[in-house]
Amino acid sequence: MPTELKLPFGMKDGKLVQISEVERGLKCGCQCPACNHPLVARKGNKTVHHFAHYQNANCEHALETSFHLAAKKVIEETGYFVLPEVVNDIFYSRQNIFAPTSKLYFDNIYLEKRYDDFVPDIILEKDNKQLCIEIYVTHKIDESKKEKIVKSNISTIEVDLSKIERGLDFNHLREKVVDSIANKNWIYNKKREKVRKQILSNSIKRKIISRKLMQHVDDCPLPARIWQGKAYANFFDDCLGCEFFTGGDDSGEKDIMYCIGHKKEEEIQKLLRQF
Ligand SMILES: [Zn+2]
Structure with a gap:
């Protein structure tokens, strides 16, 4: 605090x-x-x-409540809200930008209006699509709220005001809340999540096998290595840095990995363009 x-x-x-x-x-x-x-x-x-x-x-709750009200006031008066860029971080070793930073000219703004089973600080609405804005003054989004956000599938940005200077006024707050992107984070992005699920469902789930001190993945499509005519990869040396490695599993299943190396690059690009 x-x-x-x-x-x-x-x-x-x-x-x-x-x-x-x-x-x-x-x-x-x-x-x-x-x-x-x-x-x-x-x-x-x-x-x-x-x-x-x-x-x-x-x-x-004086601080928290007054900042929610003040944030709503300055966003409402400005008429837009600047969104931070959406980074494609689905792959481990290739990163690009799904969407650059942009201004959201919203139709409606709501304060602390219930959405499914939680109450976002602020909701912005555009063409009947909702964006949740969480204002972090003293309480960062915790795991239980994050779970609810993911379950509700609502795009959410956290605005970090926890390090804001003393002697704040509306103009200063407008700059921090509306225009700045330095203190904004996507907690959840609905479109990114849709693409991520597509990428995972197009990937092959492969087992990570322990052989002596090595962790192997068999049938590497590249192939990274060959032993007695069979393709395989060393998980740590090959897969982790591979541009076709698409991560672990949502369900927390152990010793598995996802690989999209069997797909052509143009098919992968097509999936990514769905953003
Ligand atoms: Zn009070």
């Missing part, structure tokens, strides 16, 4: 405001976006101006 980070936003007359917009002290007339308790505007000379609960309310 970034203890340095203090509440820069409050609610006033039903609208989210930043500290510079209000009067000092209780006269600010603001409430906490999470618990609705009155806030005081601390605008002294010693610390960065910020809001604090007037009475020590036991409120844990």
Whole structure:
């Protein structure tokens, strides 16, 4: 938890405001976006101006809630959201870009609206397709949320604001949330996942066999090595660096690998172009 980070936003007359917009002290007339308790505007000379609960309310969600609201506000006002590039990392030894960074001009934006069995921080909607935006201030996406995202098959980007500077205002936040790509990660990309499944289903599942101290894969289509007329590969020396190695197994099955070396390069490229 970034203890340095203090509440820069409050609610006033039903609208989210930043500290510079209000009067000092209780006269600010603001409430906490999470618990609705009155806030005081601390605008002294010693610390960065910020809001604090007037009475020590036991409120844990003020930062998180105010950042969700503030992120939605700046995205909504800007009208677009910059997507980071989608990297093709399906293969182990070839990487290229599925999609360059681009601006998403969305039709609708929703805050904390339920989707299947979880509640994304923000949902952007374009042509009836949804993109989930997770704002990371104090809580990174955990495994259980990630599982739900994968199960729901909804493309998701995490915006990392955990290292954000103190004294934040809407303009600064707009730059971080809307325009920057440095702090955005694809947690899940629906199209990439579709292509990955296609690649795996077109691959051959091969066993990794222990022979003395070596790990072999038989019937290497290249072939990487031949022993007594039979093709094989050394898993660590050959397969791991091979451009046809397509990874392990989703189900966590042991001692197997996937290989697409039996396919022609143009067939592989055709599969990749489905992105
Ligand atoms: Zn509160």
